[in-house]
Amino acid sequence: MAMYWKICMALTLALFVQVFAQYQRRKVGGxxxxxxxxxxxxxxxxxxxxxxxxxxxxxxxxxxxxxxxxxxxxxxxxxxxxxxxxxxxxxxxxxxxxxxxxxxxxxxxxxxxxxxxxxxxxxxxxxxxx
Structure with a gap:
């Protein structure tokens, strides 16, 4: 169960980093x-x-x-x-x-x-x- 939690956290963090990088390149409304x-x-x-x-x-x-x-x-x-x-x-x-x-x-x-x-x-x- 602990391994599942770590994998979910790693995937969530990777997704957050990807979304943040996209946002920095193209700001909504900018x-x-x-x-x-x-x-x-x-x-x-x-x-x-x-x-x-x-x-x-x-x-x-x-x-x-x-x-x-x-x-x-x-x-x-x-x-x-x-x-x-x-x-x-x-x-x-x-x-x-x-x-x-x-x-x-x-x-x-x-x-x-x-x-x-x-x-x-x-x-x-x-x-x-x-």
């Missing part, structure tokens, strides 16, 4: 790195670009060149924080990429998007481009 290939990130990036272009008076994002930092936070849905390098144009036809090179400016943009797929809701919370 911001976590996310891969560029993630479908949610791609949806959020495209949405942020479209919304920015609708409301912008300072130019239009023509193309996202590269991602710099991507974070995700699970809340009542998913929040995405994205820092990307973009090319921008002051032209009014931002859907095409056929601008001359001299009309493009490279900027760093930061977006925060909230996505609640089961409610068919997506929202641009914050944005800035410098």
């Amino acid at each position: 911001w976590n790195d996310v891969n560029e290939d993630n479908q949610g990130v791609q949806t959020a990036l495209n949405f942020a670009r479209e919304e920015f272009n609708k409301i912008s008076n300072n130019g239009y994002i023509v193309k996202i060149i590269r991602t710099i930092k991507l974070k995700r936070q699970v809340v009542s849905g998913t929040k995405y924080r994205m820092e990307v390098e973009v090319t921008m144009s002051s032209g009014n036809n931002y859907e095409t990429e056929s601008y001359p090179d001299e009309a493009h400016q490279t900027k760093i943009c930061r977006f925060e998007v909230l996505s609640i797929p089961w409610q068919n809701h997506i929202e641009l919370l914050n944005h800035s481009c410098k």
